[in-house]
Amino acid sequence: MGAQVRFEARTWQVSGLVDGRVYLAADDGATGCVLAAHLVAADGFELLDQAAPQIPAAAVWAALALPARERAMAWLRHIREVETGLPGGPGSSGVPRPEYDPHAFTLAEREHAKARELAGLGWTKVSRPTVQRMRLAYQRQGLLGLVDKRSLRASCPTGRTDERVVSAVLEALRQRRGRRATTVKQVIDLAEQIVAQTHGPGRVTLPARSSLYRLVRALSDPAEPPGSPARTATSPDRAAGPPALRPAERVHVATARLSIEVVGEDGRPAAVSVTCALDGATGCVLAAVLHPQQAVAPGVHRLVPGP
Template identity: 50%
Template sequence: MTVRRNARPAVKVGAHVRFRGVKWQVAALSGQTVHLVGPDGGGEAVLAGYLFADPGFSVIGADVPQAAPQWGLFETAPAAAREKALAWQRHVREVECGLADGPGSGGVVRPQYDPEQHTLAEREKAKAEELTALGFGRVSRTTVQRMRLAYRKQGLWGLLDHRTTRASSPTGRADERVVDAVREALRRRRGRSKGTINGLFPLINQILKDRHGPGTVPVPSQATLYRLVTSLARPGELPTGPVRQVPASFEGRAFTPATALRPGEQVQVDTTRLDVLALFDDGRLARPELTIAVDVATRAILAAVLCPSATKAVDAALLLAEMAVPHPARPTWPDILRMDHARVLPHQRLTALDERLAGAAARPVVLPETIVVDWGKVFVSRAFTAACESLGISVQPALPHAPTAKPRASYCASLG
């Protein structure tokens, strides 16, 4: 038997399997038939499908296959959901191999979860009874089996309660025919006097009658129509909003949070003038300007540049260098601020790749793949775009007049 790491166990000649509560050895494979030899020397020929469908079937001595953890997505779940998933992970591992920390870890196998004494079905039943007694609710063997299979396929992401990770729709459970009618009414009103939101309701009702016939589509309440109009309208289309020029390709849909699974996959950059007065070298008092870069995957501030006056293109290019180059720790800094004392960073492995990290500060060193910026002159200038091009960084301008397109950078910059 050969088992690839993090792959499903393969049943081959010579492998030991557990079937009907007895330990067997695979003697031969003939088409769909598996020839087994029992501990007493007796043999039996079993169809492969019947063998694999047995509730207690397992390959003895095989590593438990684990899916690659979806850490980027896993961290987006609420803290309570993540803690429950981590608790389930230990219980699932104990059912699989008898040890809560996985195969090869230290510890003593509890008798009710010993793979040599109990079948997989029996261990699942014992775990269901234990979890029920621990306060997990009424847990059945089927629930334990479902969580075990989900962990095999998706890792920790499969153990989450996905009701907590579903992205909410801007239109909720509204009838799609009503949603289409609201979009059509907003399209017809575009370019004309905006009037009031209540003035759109008769137009929406007329569109529904013309398209589907009188009384075919139930008309929702005014509160529902008001919510749909405010969520589907473009920026500046609502009567209370300012008039803005918006690209024609914008559909008016609500923005969803950006998802990045690895550091540097997407970095958001923003500039703001701080609401403080600073004394500069020339003796004048003025409000400095802060330019900040935030990594979406790790929520870490990669670099920040403070300018006494308006940020220039060379300052934005300096921000790129701050992100990609280790920052030396100053002699007066405490040891906690040094990278070699940071537990979350693999300092020894990083030092082997770049000697400059030996005396660096505890700050991520990342070369971004994509940078999200607004339409400020600094970020669309030739100097900044040329610097990004030389480093192989893709520049993605956000939608005009839409600060929610890069919320993390905007929020951190506003905090100063």
């Protein structure tokens, strides 16, 4: 991310990498998308040996809409050209365009020239103060300073919540996913346990309960929100007490009759059941045994305490 490449006789900056596709942004605001395999195999492709820009926190950058990232990458090259005369910044090859030569024009004159150029390219509401403001924002915040703040606010559902709390909520959602019906309260309780075990009791200040409810709903998978039955669950969970956090802390054993028959050792058809042991923390199947049907109701569970 942020690397400069040579492709189809033009210099581009990588603004995104998604599912084997590379999103590119040129200094004139043009954008493109190409398969990574095609890009690196193309004639004339070159990875330019230049310092990558300061990339913001991965989670924040990835949450931004692609147009917002492309716009920021395009601004980056323009700001570099205003400051150094070259879109690639210090150390890049080439000769500055006459209107951006630092030895011939002042910084203010180069900002005026860039505003005129961007207006000619169709950029709206771009003036010399706009170019100056973006240049100063880049100096203070790096690439994140060039992102439209409206996009930044719209793409950050966690607000100002401590990143350690956000990580704990995401881990709690991951552990509860696909195993049984889960309520928001259960996710919050599990997240609080994870925070305490990871960082120590009382070391991390937790938001108000109402804020945690909003955070869980914002981070939940829309296809499986808390409070709905898990799509892969087969029966309700009758386990009591707090959820298991460590492997083998709680093992669920269940027996169910199968609606098929097999041929026994005596050559006669036989009805069978399957008994499985499922780890309560990881969801892994520890053991599974196929055996003749017994007088056990389908789906009956019993708990075997772990060590």
